[in-house]
Amino acid sequence: xxxxxxxxxxxxxxxxxxxxxxxxxxxxxxxxxxxxxxxxxxxxxxxxxxxxxxxxxxxxxxxxxxxxxxxxxxxxxxxxxxxxxxxxxxxxxxxxxxxxxxxxxxxxxxxxxxxxxxxxxxxxxxxxxxxxxxxxxxxxxxxxxxxxxxxxxxxxxxxxxxxxxxxxxxxxxxxxxxxxxxxxxxxxxxxxxxxxxxxxxxxxxxxxxxxxxxxxxxxxxxxxxxxxxxxxxxxxxxxxxxxxxxxxxxxxxxxxxxxxxxxxxxxxxxxxxxxxxxxxxx
Ligand code: HEM
Ligand SMILES: *[C@@H]1O[C@H](CO)[C@@H](O)[C@H](O)[C@H]1NC(C)=O
Ligand SMILES: CC(=O)N[C@H]1CO[C@H](CO)[C@@H](O)[C@@H]1O
Numbered sequence: 001x002x003x004x005x006x007x008x009x010x011x012x013x014x015x016x017x018x019x020x021x022x023x024x025x026x027x028x029x030x031x032x033x034x035x036x037x038x039x040x041x042x043x044x045x046x047x048x049x050x051x052x053x054x055x056x057x058x059x060x061x062x063x064x065x066x067x068x069x070x071x072x073x074x075x076x077x078x079x080x081x082x083x084x085x086x087x088x089x090x091x092x093x094x095x096x097x098x099x100x101x102x103x104x105x106x107x108x109x110x111x112x113x114x115x116x117x118x119x120x121x122x123x124x125x126x127x128x129x130x131x132x133x134x135x136x137x138x139x140x141x142x143x144x145x146x147x148x149x150x151x152x153x154x155x156x157x158x159x160x161x162x163x164x165x166x167x168x169x170x171x172x173x174x175x176x177x178x179x180x181x182x183x184x185x186x187x188x189x190x191x192x193x194x195x196x197x198x199x200x201x202x203x204x205x206x207x208x209x210x211x212x213x214x215x216x217x218x219x220x221x222x223x224x225x226x227x228x229x230x231x232x233x234x235x236x237x238x239x240x241x242x243x244x245x246x247x248x249x250x251x252x253x254x255x256x257x258x259x260x261x262x263x264x265x266x267x268x269x270x271x272x273x274x275x276x277x278x279x280x281x282x
Pocket of ligand 1: 020060150159
């Protein structure tokens with residue numbers, strides 16, 4: 001944990017936007033298949049990996065994970081899995097930029113499968129409404145409060161124009177007009193590779209994301225829907241009012257995220273390099 005914390009600390013100090021990348025990597029790893037570091041695998045000839053799927057566009061932080069793995073392999077070879085590294089790195093990144101600390105139980109195993117089409121059904125689309133998000137998160141054992149608090153992960157980082165331009169067109173009634181025109185300007189200038197931050201303090205882990213939902217400045221449809229839906233609005237208001245309560249609920253949600261288990265019968269492995277599965281020993 002000391003090694004992970006040092007490398008994450010150095011990386012995030014050099015580039016505070018990496019905290020967002022590391023948190024998102026862990027989230028994607030947990031949702032696609034199950035918490036087994038499959039998100040880190042490179043594509044192989046004939047098999048396109050998760051990280052190259054469309055939904056994975058703009059995933060960041062792979063180099064930090066590689067550096068942690070190399071350092072750990074030099075100190076204690078074959079012990080720490082890539083899945084555990086992802087969970088620890090996300091926790092330390094959140095802490096580095098002002099978020100809450102929580103325990104990360106270890107013992108995850110690395111999986112051997114990474115297939116791009118897995119991401120299509122498992123990852124939440126930014127166009128889902130609150131009921132659909134509640135259902136999707138429910139299939140992974142999260143309750144409504146977990147889902148809203150975890151969405152607060154969007155207190156960090158950015159989204160690219162294709163993730164939110166439909167909202168500019170179709171959701172004027174739940175979108176602040178000034179915010180809408182600044183987003184439209186960003187995207188007409190920069191095209192699909194332009195991005196906007198989720199909230200005004202995108203490198204600080206704080207409750208501002210929820211305050212901006214109240215001001216109809218949510219970036220994605222899936223963000224704003226949390227305020228617009230009667231099922232979730234109360235939680236948004238509570239998290240906006242009380243950052244401590246958001247932090248508490250976020251740590252509860254992250255705790256559950258770390259528990260999403262490998263399917264029974266698939267014991268996994270301790271990958272030697274996070275980008276490739278081990279060679280079979282037979
Ligand atoms: C509730 C359902 C969720 C949806 C629909 C969603 C969707 C997205 C989308 C579309 C992006 C931007 C991709 C792009 O355009 O580049 C994004 C970024 C991000 N997501 Fe989520 N997400 C969800 C939940 C989460 C959760 C639970 C976490 C972590 C706890 C998380 C953490 C992040 C972070 C940190 C970024 C910014 C990454 C960066 O700046 O590099 N998201 N998400
Ligand atoms: C939410 O989305 C689902 C699936 O697209 C749809 O069936 C449902 O009517 C939507 N709910 C609301 C309140 O818009
Ligand atoms: C479609 C797409 O943008 N895929 C990207 C997914 O992430 C990897 C790693 O950062 C990129 O190399 C791919 O281009």
